[in-house]
Amino acid sequence: MEHTPVVACGEAEESLVGGTVVREMAKIRASTSRLGVLLREALEGNSTVGAVFEELEGSISRAFSLLDRKQQGGDGPPSSEHRSSEIPTKKRKVNPACDRRGGCRRRIQSSSLRIVKSKTLDDGQTWRKYGQKEIQSAKHPRSYFRCTHKYDQGCMAHRQAQLSEDDPTDFVITYIGEHTCRDPTVVPPQMVSASIFQDTCLISFGAGGHGVRQEASVPASFASQKQESDEDAASNLTTASSSSGYFLLPATENPVVTTPDVTSGFHTATDLDMDFMADTYLEDVFGFDDDEFFR
DNA sequence: ATGATTTGACCGAC
DNA sequence: GTCGGTCAAATCAT
Numbered sequence: 001m002e003h004t005p006v007v008a009c010g011e012a013e014e015s016l017v018g019g020t021v022v023r024e025m026a027k028i029r030a031s032t033s034r035l036g037v038l039l040r041e042a043l044e045g046n047s048t049v050g051a052v053f054e055e056l057e058g059s060i061s062r063a064f065s066l067l068d069r070k071q072q073g074g075d076g077p078p079s080s081e082h083r084s085s086e087i088p089t090k091k092r093k094v095n096p097a098c099d100r101r102g103g104c105r106r107r108i109q110s111s112s113l114r115i116v117k118s119k120t121l122d123d124g125q126t127w128r129k130y131g132q133k134e135i136q137s138a139k140h141p142r143s144y145f146r147c148t149h150k151y152d153q154g155c156m157a158h159r160q161a162q163l164s165e166d167d168p169t170d171f172v173i174t175y176i177g178e179h180t181c182r183d184p185t186v187v188p189p190q191m192v193s194a195s196i197f198q199d200t201c202l203i204s205f206g207a208g209g210h211g212v213r214q215e216a217s218v219p220a221s222f223a224s225q226k227q228e229s230d231e232d233a234a235s236n237l238t239t240a241s242s243s244s245g246y247f248l249l250p251a252t253e254n255p256v257v258t259t260p261d262v263t264s265g266f267h268t269a270t271d272l273d274m275d276f277m278a279d280t281y282l283e284d285v286f287g288f289d290d291d292e293f294f295r
Numbered sequence: 296a297t298g299a300t301t302t303g304a305c306c307g308a309c
Numbered sequence: 310g311t312c313g314g315t316c317a318a319a320t321c322a323t
Contacts, residue, residue: 128300129299142314
């Protein structure tokens with residue numbers, strides 16, 4: 001009675017923050033890797049660049065594993081996907097000690113949040129739907145998707161999709177987090193540069209888009225969105241001008257877009273939380289300034 | 296058989 | 310207490 005709460009609370013908090021840092025580090029590592037590929041292509045034959053990047057990647061990997069070890073502690077908690085594997089009961093059993101269902105919700109804490117209007121849910125990425133919910137203030141249900149590679153590659157990208165209130169033929173899609181997965185069929189270089197060049201805008205395929213793969217019809221409920229198989233994704237590559245459903249344009253041309261403030265029904269971003277935490281941790285834990293780091 | 300989707304339950308934030 | 314995000318068993322599709 002007299003022991004656990006304070007300690008448990010502190011550990012939970014530390015674990016939460018650590019998890020955030022781990023996710024950020026994963027993104028850093030993935031971005032660095034991609035940047036390395038791009039730089040090597042651009043500066044082909046320059047062995048110095050390659051050497052520097054290998055060193056950089058090595059440092060990040062070491063930091064990542066250290067952090068990961070620290071977060072796991074000695075207990076070696078089960079991974080989320082095996083959370084309940086030991087209890088094959090008929091009805092779900094909740095393990096109050098470790099069940100994080102719904103934890104850290106409401107406030108979307110992500111360093112990347114984009115809201116896009118689109119005629120189709122198909123954006124060239126592979127998503128897995130994990131839920132659908134009627135939303136109080138909205139006419140249409142909201143569907144929840146996570147990246148197919150969440151578990152195999154730890155990709156933390158999520159999205160929420162909802163039919164637009166204004167135009168029910170449009171989907172309002174909220175992208176949360178960046179893809180850190182490396183599915184060669186779905187991660188175009190353009191998407192990589194999206195987070196680098198902030199002057200660019202992410203736009204969806206508009207109604208009048210050309211060379212756009214369009215759904216034959218928009219279902220009344222998009223719950224039955226078909227998941228793209230790799231084969232489909234590959235065929236998308238051939239039919240669409242980009243494997244992604246989006247083009248990157250200079251900020252001066254942004255016909256259909258989508259900034260967080262146009263979506264009154266959606267969450268407002270709280271990006272600063274995580275950015276701040278990541279900054280703080282990078283400085284405190286690793287002793288370097290990420291601004292310098294990414295320069 | 297395998298993987299994706301559906302859907303009710305669960306749980307933390309508000 | 311309500312609401313929204315997530316989980317996971319059941320079901321469906323391939």
